[in-house]
Amino acid sequence: IDKLLEGIDVLNTMVDDTANSNNVEITDLLKDLQKILEEEAPVGLQEIDTKIFFCDKEGNPTEFETDLFILSNNEDKNIYKLTFNLTKIETENETTPLLLIKKLLEKGAIIDTGMRLEDSDLREGLPKEPLFTVVIFATGLDKNSLMEIYHLDEKDIIPLENRVDEYMAAAELAGEEPAEEEQPVAVVEDIPAPVKEPEVKAEPKPKEIKIKPPEPKAKIEEKKSPAPAAEKKGTDSSSSVRIHVDLLDKLMRLASELVLVRNQQLTMVDVADPVSRNIMQRLDIVTSELQEAIMLTRMQPIGNVFNKTQRMVREISNKLGKRIELSIAGKDVELDKTILESLTDPLTHIIRNSCDHGIEMPDEREESGKLPVGKISLRAYHEGGQINIEIRDDGKGLDPERIKNKALEKGLKTEAELNNMGSKEINSLIMLPGFSTAESVSDLSGRGVGMDVVKVGIEKLNGSIELDSTPGRGTKIQLRLPLTLAIIPCLIVEVVGERYAIPQVNLEELVCLYDTDVKDKIEIAGDREVFRLRDHLLPMIRLNEILHRSTAFNEEAMAKISEKYRQEQKDLYDAYLVRKQELENDEMKFSQSLNFAVLRIGTFRFGLIVDNVLGTEEIVVKPIHPVLKTLPCYSGATVMGDGKVALILDVEGTAKYAGLSKDEDTDLVNENEMVAGETNKQTILLFKNGPSEQFAAALPLIRRIERIKVSDIEQIGDKEFVSVDGVSTRVLCLDKVLSVTPFEKNEEAFLLLPKHIKRPFGILASKLVDIEDTSFELNIESYMDDGLLGTAILNEHLTLFVDIYRLIELSEPDWFEERKKVSPPPGDPKSILLVEDSSFFRELIKGYLESDGYQIVTANNGQEGLDRANEYEIDLVVSDLDMPVMNGFEFITNLKTEEKFRDTKSIALTALDSERDKEKALDCGFDRYEIKMERERFLSVIAEMLMDDEFHNEN
Secondary structure: OOHHHHHHHHHHHHHHHHHHHHOOOOOHHHHHHHHHHHHHHHHHHHHOOOOEEEEOOOOOOEEEEEEEHHHHHHOEEEEEEEEHHHHHHHHHHOHHHHHHHHHHHEEEEEEEEEEEOOOOOHHHHHOOOOOOEEEEEOOOOOOHHHHHHHHHOHHHHEEEOOOOHHHHHHHHHHOOOOOHHHHEEEEEEOOOOOOOOOOOOOOOOOOOOOOOOOOHHHOOOOOOOOOOHHHHHHHHHHHHHHOOOOHHHHHHHHHHHEEEEHHHHHHHHOOOOHHHHHHHHHHHHHHHHHHHHHHHOOOEEEEHHOOOHHHHHHHHHHHOOOOEEEEEEEEOEEEEEHHHHHHHHHHHHHHHHHHHHHHOOOHHHHHHOOOOOEEEEEEEEEEEEEEEEEEEEOOOOOOOOOOOOHHHHHOOOOOOHHOOOOOOHHHHHHHHOOOOOOOOOOOOOOOOOHHHHHHHHHHHOOOEEEEEEEOOOOOEEEEEEOOOEEEEEEEEEOOOOOOEEEHHEEEEEEEEOOOOOHHHEEEEEEOOEEEEOOOEEEEEEEEEHHHOOOOOOOOOHHHHHHHHHHHHHHHHHHHHHHHHHHOHHHOOOOOOEEEEEEEEEOOOEEEEEEEEEEEEEEEEEEEOOHHHOOOOOOEEEEEEEEOOEEEEEEHHHHHHHOOOOHHHHHHHHHHHHHHHHHHOOOEEEEEEEEOOOEEEEEEHHHHEEEEEEHHHEEEEOOOEEEEOOEEEEEEHHHOOOOOOOOOOOOOOEEEEEEEOOOOOOEEEEEEHHHHHHHHOOOOOOOOOOOEEEEEEEEEEEEEEOOOOOHHHHHOOOHHHHHHHHHOOOOOOOOOEEEEEEHHHHHHHHHHHHHOOEEEEEEEHHHHHHHHHHHOOOOOEEEEEEOOOOOOHHHHHHHHHOOOOOOOOEHHHHHHOHHHHHHHHHHHOOOOEEEOOHHHHHHHHHHHHHOOOOOOOHHH
């Protein structure tokens, strides 16, 4: 391999400098390669060196020859000598020589060719006689088929007899090497019209070697690639076209400007005018689809970058005397070309660090009880509308004490500051400028160029980097990057009269508190305001306070803010009581409201209090002004529909500026999540469509609930639409796809907008009944319909649980075709074991998988899952983690101990989204870790894993 790589380098050098390529010294390299070929592939070389001559019946050699390798490995036993009149076929059949070659290769193999030319003086012009070419052609076709397909006369088709198999069998039977006079030949049965033959050279003496007999036909047929795949490949290549990157960049800029114009027009359209409204709806749809299509032209697989790291790891490991294996997953994940190009340098730096600093020498690893071969894994995956890149090694990890000593030595931190830092914060010090723990300077490390360069590079891409390390066990670095830098969906909020954009990738939900809830439910814990949202304690940030303060918050500042608003609420309520007493009005209410957005960074959540929520909008990201670049709260700017500028909030930077620490608050949230999981409760929304039935939907699947006027719903053909925030949204009424009573029309209705759907879509509800955290068992036998998960008795009512994504698929089947084209389900039916204790999620996930044609085997817990795995042929396992009897961690550990399941792919599908749970799941044996709910991503992952498995099995 080293020599092959060296050869590639030499070839690249020669291609890059063709003028001096003949002067490149390659003698020694050629000798090395020749030596390898002789040692590693002697049989192939012998067959190549053994010439086969085509002769006439008298044994006189013709001008055509081949070698034993080509002839013995040819799958088509019919060999012909075809004579083509190129002049005739071009004039009469409109077939050019290039087209002729293509047609021949479609039906067989060209073994040799020759031209029939008469002597002529070219000074007198081109020859006037017809131009003939002779082709030695191997094919499965008979003579009649050749005449019909290639428009040949019978005299132009001469069958050749192939006696190689007979000769080889006889030689093998005799147990001797072929004698010189027994040189294998292919005999010509007939001689075509006289052709002027070139001078015949003396027949070369065959080498005295033992010739390997050709493989039996059965084996050859097993290796043969199917014809349809080859035809498909040809079609794909011919339907593509090269476009210059500058043109794509210009298209992207124009699409961005078109989105701005669209947004401006939406603010100006006359809602009362149905013609203007219809035109704007059409413009909105076309602009969105055009923008999406142009963005796709710039997307490239991340494998283009990942593949470059393989050779780098190989060379570094050889140079350092280490043994390192690199595993890569997620090569097909696509990124914007600009981000992909900017990712190369940071990724290269991280991989070099892992090889140099992370992986130990083989003897060190063995002394510490590890395998001598170090492992580095590189993985890319989609999560929450972002690309996640994970670089993990099983090396020695980071030494916090050594990092602290280096920070003190270089004067980067004081001893007091270091003593107040947690382990993660100490590890993050390696990203400070000029920080290095290398003892000596080399071309790999210790040059004063460290992880700070990586951090700056990732942040320039609006991404983030997280580092986690355990001494003695290894280091994990996670990069989070946007899919594109051009256009992103955002929530537009207003604070102190100014508008700000919050990227929707960080948005979980919106909450509005009314009246006394503002006073009672915003509590104070320590020095900070908090809110208890469905048993999750959220720290609160007031955006107006951040905007008014020029320095980051400390404990004193947070305490002052909390006390200020606590006193403000007390004063307001006291004034209300006085006013109520003065007016002697017992019905007078304490009226006020408060809006906040629940935002998420990884597993950490907090609430951001704003004055008003204006709606959602796709914005064009513009670079922020240099004056504001030092402020951590902003990541960019955008131009709104009215021409004014709005700043884009950096959610992580805003949280840090407000003094929030992810490490401090995550544990509380995770403990609550574990409690919720143990009680098997689900948060559901109860609603109605008609007067009779009560429906339920999982609240985590709903992005937003919008109140609309029924009169605003417009009918276009057999579909209904309504404008939401100026965007034309498809409306689905449940009685159109389910056998239920018709929609109960009132003046107002509610539109349930689901998550993880690219196109605007809403399910109509006539009435919202309640939101409940409840435990229940789904019944799939009493009443079922396509689009339902099952039924349950809630509040003494039979409740129909809707499968939101199946309903969307029933009403708009084309919307899901894109995912099936990019990540198609395997052609052969695959069997999946689904282990899930919650009947709700079991039926939900089962419905997802069955919609793609998978055969599902279900189990209620890990113990039952082990039994089912031994009863059925299983291609892939999907398991929850938090289950009774036997949890998912124990289940996969027990499953992987059995020899037949060691290579079976597995996915942990769970609501436990902490890094601790994720690492534990992967360590126990799961191949992937996915969060519940995101249907299209989940099905893409399933298809990719099964296709990868299928590919490896074939190879």
